[in-house]
Amino acid sequence: MTPRIFLVGILALAVGCGGDDTSSTETNTGSGEKQYTIAVIPKGTSHVFWKSVHAGAQNAADELGNVMVLWKGPLLESDTKGQVDVVQDFIVKKVDGICLAPLDSQALIEHVNVAKEAGIPVVIFDSGLDDESNTVSYVATDNWHGGELAAQTLAESIGGKGNVILLRYKTGSESTEQREEGFLAKLKEAYPEVNVISSDQYAGVTPEEAFANATQILQKYEGQVNGIFAVCEPNGEGVRKAIEQLGLTGKVKFVGFDPNEPLIDGLSNDQVHGIVLQDPVKMGYEAVMSMMKHLQGEEVEKRIVTGEYVATPENMNTEEMQRLLKPEQY
Template structure:
C-alpha cells in the first residue's frame, strides 16, 4: 500500500493541533474551578492541603526544612502539610512528576525548591494556570510567575566564603572552586559570589580550577574531588558550595593525607562536617537557616491563600561558622537544628 507522505503529515499536524486545543481548554476550565475551590476551602474553614517539595530527601539540610514546615503546620489551624520530593537532587524528571501530580490532585498551594531553574518552569506555570499559588524556596526559578521567594542571599553567601578564604590564606595561594551541579540556581549564585569575592578580597590569589562539578551525591563529589587533587597537587584552598560537595572533598583530602593542610571552606552542615570543623579539617562553613525556610515557606503560602499580607522576597540569612565560634548559641542552633517536629508526626 502506498501512502502519500505529505497528506499523512498534514493529517497528523491537524490532529495534534485539535488535541492541544482541547487540552488547553480543559486546563483553563479546570483552573477556574480550582480558584473557587481554594477560596471556598479558605473561607469555610476546610483543611488547606499544602505540598512542600524539596530538591531531595537525603541531605540533613532537607530534614531541617521539613522540620520547619512541620512547626508551621502545628501553629496553623486547618492546614495539612504533604512532604514529597525526589530521593536524589539530580532527578529532575521525578521532581517534575511530583509537581504535576500535586497539580492534578488540586492541592491548595505548593512550596517548591526547584532543583533545576529551567526544567521546573513549565510545571510551575501549569500550577499557576490552575490557580494553585506557588512559593519558591532555597533556589530560584528562571521565571517570576511565583508569588514569593524564601531563600538565602546566595551570592552574598559566596562572597562571605571568599572573605573567609582570603583571611585563612592572607589573600594569596592556589585556589580550587568545585562547583555543584549545572542548573542549580542557588549553588550557581554562591559560586559566582565566591569568584567575585576572591577578586575583591584576594586579588593576588590564583584560581587554578573553576569548571569542575561535584554532582548531586557525596560519592560523585568524592570522585570529582580525587580527580582534582590528583591534577592539582599544589593547592592551598578549596571552596565547595553545598553539603555533599563539601563532605566529598573532605573525604578526598583525608584519603590524600591533606586534611587540615589544605584550607577547606564549605556551605551547609551535617554531623560529619561539624566534627571536622571542630577538629580543624574544615575551616569555615557558611550556614543557611533551612528550618526557617521551611517554616516561612508554609506561613507565606497560607497567608497568600487567605488573602493576608505576605513578603515577595524573604532573605533567611547566612552566617560563617568557624572553629572559634562553634559554641556560640546562634551558631549551635544553625549547626544542630531542632528536629523534634519530625518526631511528632
C-alpha cells in the first residue's frame, strides 16, 4: 500500500467514525458566523524569520476575527519527513486550509495533491513547489531578484572587481536556490571583473554547520577571496562568526540574506556590508489572507510578491530599514 492510499484511507475512516474534531469546518460562533481553522506550516520554528512570519499570520487572523491559526512545523529545516508528518496530521484533522512553506520543492508535491483530494486548499509561501497546479497561490519574496541585489551589493563593496565565494544552503530548497542562481547570473551579466572562485559548497542548515564550513572555505582561499555571500540567516551567522574569528573583518566583504541581532550589529562594525531583506510579517499575513479569500469564493492572484530590499551600513538607520531589520515577532 502506498503512503498516499494509506493517508486517504485514514481520512475516510476519520470521516466515517464521526470523531470529535475541534478543527472542523462546521464550527460557528454564537452569531452564526462561520469559524475557519487554517494550518500554517513553516520550514522550521527556531529561526527569527519564522517567528516574524508567525506574527504576520496571527495579525491576519486577529484582523479577520473568525480565523484560528494553527502554527506547527519541524524544529530544523533539514527535517523534511517531519514536515510531511505535520501536513498529513492537518489533513487528517480536516482543517479548512493549509499554508505551507515546503522544505523540498519535490517531496511535498504528493502531499499537497492529497490535501486537495481531501478538499483542503493549499497556499504555498516562502519557497515554491516544482508543480503548482494544485495550489491556490504562491506568496513569497522574488528570490531571484534578492540574489541579484546581493550580487550588486557585494560587487560594489569590493569595488567592482575581485574574487568572491557563494556559500549555498541545501539542495531542494527552492527559495535559496533562486537566490543562488540570481546572484550568479547578475555577476555574469553586470560584473565581468568579479570572479566566482567557489559556488559549489554548502553551508548546512544550522549556524554551527555554517561556521565550520565557512571557516574551512575561507581558510582554503585565504589571501585570494575578497567577498562572500551567504543565502539565509543561519548561514549568515556562521559566516559572520568565521570572518570574526579568522581575523578577516573588513578584509573580506560579506553580504547576507535575512537579519538577526549579530548580523545587524555587523553592519555597524565592518563585519557585514549588506543584508538582503524580506518582509516576513507581510508574507505570513498575505498567506492567511489569500487562503481566506479563496475559502470565501474570491479570486486570488496566483503569485503574490512581498518585496525585497537591501540594508547597508549607510541606510540601516532609516525608518523602513529598521522596520525590516527588526520585524515584529510572535
